[in-house]
Amino acid sequence: MTNAAMQGTYLGQGSGLRAWLLSTDHKRVAWLYLISLTAFFFLGGAMAVLMRIELATPAGDLVSDDVYNRLFSLHGIIMVWFFLVPSIPATMGNFLLPLMIGARDLAFPRLNLASWYVFIFGSLFALFAVVAGGVDTGWTFYTPLSTLYANGFVSTAAFGVFVVGFSTIMTGINFIVTVHTLRAPGLTWFRLPIFVWTLYATSLVMVLATPVLAASLILIVLERVFGIGIFNPDLGGDPLLFQHLFWFYSHPAVYIMILPGMGVVSEVLPCFSRRPLFGYKAVAMSSMAIAVFGFLVWGHHMFVSGQSAYAGVVFSFLSFCVAIPSAIKVFNWSLTLRKGEISFETPMLYALFFLGLFTFGGLAGLFLAALAVDVHVHDTYFVIAHFHYIMVGGMVTAYMAGLHFWWSKLTGRMYSETAGRIAATVTFVGFNLTFFPQYMLGFNGMPRRYHTYPPEFQFWNVLSSAGAVVLAIGYLMPLFYLGWSLFRGARAPDNPWNATGLEWQTSSPPPPHNFETMPVVTRPAYAYDMKGLEHERFSPHREEAAR
């Protein structure tokens, strides 16, 4: 990767292990995250493949029930906390936030590097739990199962998640302060790219929700290690209270796991339809609305677990309301495409797939938010399909869109466009083949978290397992062609997509402190309709500063 051309860019600043592991440059920290998250993604993915193979037949022939419980628990823990929560923020967010707002780095570069070490430290605990014998509580750690009955390494895993939570909070604080204090001259709030808005909203959720997860996990560890029975019903403890604390975090956390994806798509769609984002302010504000109102609905995970009927009605109503800002975004994205000069490069393909899959998963959320329907489909594959459509079909697809969109900026190289399009399409087909059948299964009553099932469910299960293989191929392909492009890819121009946004105004890859001359902003974001875009946009002339 290091050759003469990289001199003077952040990649040319030393290539030894030390230069990477100790650099506080946000662009290098982003790479540390990218590499570790990729490892976790494929580890969690391997567990999913094992589960799908087991479920190809009704009998439990590949793994025992006990092993199966451990597989889905670790799959969930790894995918949620070690991949999806940090996914876009810690990689592309880390890399792009300073670039997009015209800053030299994040506000606290050392905190940023520290957050990665904390992340690794915490995730090692979880990996230890995997090797030592696993966890069988599911990713939700429900009490009293996790405190009184589970025999796995619950404390180790919970402690690992707890520690990783700190790294999330560190990232959140860093992003919030950066957006508030380091915007370039002229870059007002309503000129910020939507990606920055969504990162800001995400950080808000990270900072305010994660500590509550931390509290609930501490209490579990105290109960298991020190014998302090906070959630123990024998002592008068309230196991349901754990669910309240857990979902106070985890419902907002699902928005941690989608908002950044919405941000990526808001960058990609205007660029490849050559149109300004439709309804910019509505999209920006709905991101904030999601962050706030996402905190009001957690009880929809507890409809059948014994909370009061009154609470059920309130939470059901609020859950319907929280879909409104998401719907606003979907409409605005769709209207952005209208009359656009659409072209179907790889990032755009992924972004369009996001649009469809997210909508499909979100609509299923509305079914689930209806009390009467939820009694029927709670804890079935319908719920699994719902959240995989959003988290995998939505967030992971957006992650891929962003990775391809900004790959040239990260590396200075272009990947093979043909390979990219093929992989995107394979992913889309494989995804639907895997998860659409799960809607059918759930609606017909197949419960989640079992390794055997009655034979009448086999048809849809076989389809789903076959889809998982296709999906795995779709996710493995980029590993190869992106990896190949690192060494052999064509040199990338500074702005291959002809996009607006400050990150495209600096070289690919950027210099160590991002900009040769610090930029001044005079235009709104997404000025794709302005004439002569290529020549005069955002010219970085500090002197003519807008003041």
Added chain:
Amino acid sequence: MSELRKLTFGYLGLLALLALTVGSSFVALGGFNVALNLAIAAAKAILIAMLFMHLTGTLPRLAVAAAGLWLVILFGLTLIGR
């Protein structure tokens, strides 16, 4: 140094509030004991925040307001769930 005077008064005020809250717990006021104790704790917190922590400026206040609002959500919606 009027700054020093301010801090000292704050400190004495905090000690006085401490005496008040401990004292009040020996007087039976029914349900009002709880309210009084919490009100005094809140007064102490405000004193510390304003005098010792210099809670000024928009951004720090924004952070405090956000945490306050979110605590209300946490407590409120959990308690209606019971």
Added chain:
Amino acid sequence: MSGTESVAFDTPQRERRADTFAMWVFIGSEAMLFGAIFLVFLVAHIDFGPAFAAASKRLSLPLGTLNTAVLITSSFTMALAHMLALHRRWRPTIWALVATAALGVCFLIVKGIEYGKEISEGLAPLLGLPFRYAGPDPVHAEFFFGLYFTMTSLHALHLIGGIVVIAGMIALWRPSGPANRLRRVVAVGLYWHFVDIIWVFMFPVLYLINR
């Protein structure tokens, strides 16, 4: 860069503003952590008020009051450190910091004495220690003491963290320039006061409210 620690800032003033804001965001986050724990206590208190009232009488009110006074005093000395640092009077600043940390240690010692007393009276339901309690409703009294140990030890851990950071700051005092000294005093100060505020709520909740 001109006296800033992060390359992102061009002046120490802007950096200090960002620092202060970051500390407040962090405090907001910590408030949610303690808020969740207080919520657990509140719910239990709603369910088992009388049992909790009886159990809370077994805590030592004199020691608890003493500790509150100690912590308030430490906050005062910390505020002094901040004021002195603003005036760049570094030597007294150090002394104020030392006093703060020492008062923190005092608090921990008193807390340790309390813990010792409770353990020897059989009021500590941890690590399988025997729980001996003669009052009414011993089951829920045990719950109270479980919460008491959880809450106070979480608070104590935060205090220990603060003491360690102050110690580290003093150890690194010489090599750091004036701008960095001031920034650190301000940041640690905010944290310290916050930990004090938590105690200000914990004290009546655990020791007084149930009387």
